[in-house]
Amino acid sequence: MLRREMPPATVSGGWLLRLDSAGGVAPADDDGAMLSRVDPWPESAMRLGYWSEVPVAVSVEEGQEWPPAREWLAQVSSAESELIATALQVTRWARDHRFCGRCGHAMRRLGHEFAMHCDHCGLRSYPRIxxxxxxxxxxxxxxxxxxxxxxxxxxxxxxxxxxxxxxxxxxxxxxxxxxxxxxxxxxxxxxxxxxxxxxxxxxxxxxxxxxxxxxxxxxxxxxxxxxxxxxxxxxxxxxxxxxxxxxxxxxxxxxxx
Ligand SMILES: [Zn+2]
The missing domain is CATH 3.90.79.10 (Nucleoside Triphosphate Pyrophosphohydrolase)
Known part of the structure; x- marks a missing residue:
């Protein structure tokens, strides 16, 4: 189950969910799992919380093509569905909100919550639901x-x-x-x-x-x-x-x- 508490910035690895740029999810190994243990995470990885008390993050890898998320949702538990849904939504939000919608300057992702902050005008943007x-x-x-x-x-x-x-x-x-x-x-x-x-x-x-x-x-x-x-x-x-x-x-x- 996903515990929604952001791991501190000092945590550099743990579980990793890998997505392709179209939202496909990488299989972790042959038994159908989707999470791999990776330490350290890629630099671009986004922390999501804790999975079975181990820090979990998501990364997006360009140039890959993995099974679509809908196929995974048909097979996995409701807890795993929640993790996939969270990962898909926060990675797309981070991709689509790199610039401030009010003043156009680059946004900065905050570490302790899902939020993008504009240092120029102070606007804060949260994932859209x-x-x-x-x-x-x-x-x-x-x-x-x-x-x-x-x-x-x-x-x-x-x-x-x-x-x-x-x-x-x-x-x-x-x-x-x-x-x-x-x-x-x-x-x-x-x-x-x-x-x-x-x-x-x-x-x-x-x-x-x-x-x-x-x-x-x-x-x-x-x-x-x-x-x-x-x-x-x-x-x-x-x-x-x-x-x-x-x-x-x-x-x-x-x-x-
Ligand atoms: Zn701004």
Whole structure:
């Protein structure tokens, strides 16, 4: 498990997670592990915290091509997923915030937390996290699932969208459902959340009870949507996704009624 405490600057080695510049993750050895013991770490390595009480860092290596992070997320534990998500997000943030967004001078990475500081104007920048809602709309036992044009053929999933500035999370659930499928929802209840590092989403999962069954899709973000009964589901997202967990949780709950 990742302990989120920054190792002091005097620590020079420990576990190392290696990423390629597209976010692929290097296998550490033949048994499928992803962390290697490296001392000293490469100079560009970013400290992440402690993994099993040993300091852990991430490095990005140019010119490599390793298995994509999504493939790893399908196989590893939730603790390892958290480590991968953290590593992907902080390395991209450091790459994309080298210069101050206010005055244009070079930023300096602080050692004790994930922060970039502009010595010229004092602006401090933290890793961006983009909150999103993801919601399973239900009507009795049935589930409303939809297809985005970006999905693999035949796949259906729950509805999702970014929360807008100034908007409450529950309001975003109601707005997204109305925009994407034209359905009014009644009770909305929180399920759980999941980091989704593509590139920096925080998915907040909800169940939403539909007030009516009539669907009106927008035709852009959603190309098809339909009601599905638990015993007749289409192709679904991978099991590690919160979308699939929403669907399986509802399926389990209505099966025992
Ligand atoms: Zn500045």
């Amino acid at each position: 983009s909150p999103c809602i993801i919601t399973l709309v239900t009507h009795g036992k049935d589930m409303l699932l939809a297809r985005s044009p970006r999905f693999p053929p035949q796949r259906y999933s729950t509805l999702a969208g970014f929360i807008e500035p100034g908007e409450a999370v529950e309001a975003a659930v109601r707005r997204e459902v109305m925009e994407e499928v034209g359905v009014d929802v009644g009770r909305v209840s929180f399920f759980k959340s999941q980091s989704w590092p593509f590139p920096h989403s925080l998915m907040m999962g909800f169940f939403a009870e539909a007030a009516s069954r009539r669907i009106r899709i927008d035709g852009e973000e959603i190309v098809d949507a339909a009601w599905f009964s638990p015993d007749n589901l289409p192709q679904l997202p991978p099991v590690y996704s919160i979308s699939r967990q929403l669907i399986e949780t509802h399926r389990g709950a209505v099966a025992v009624r």
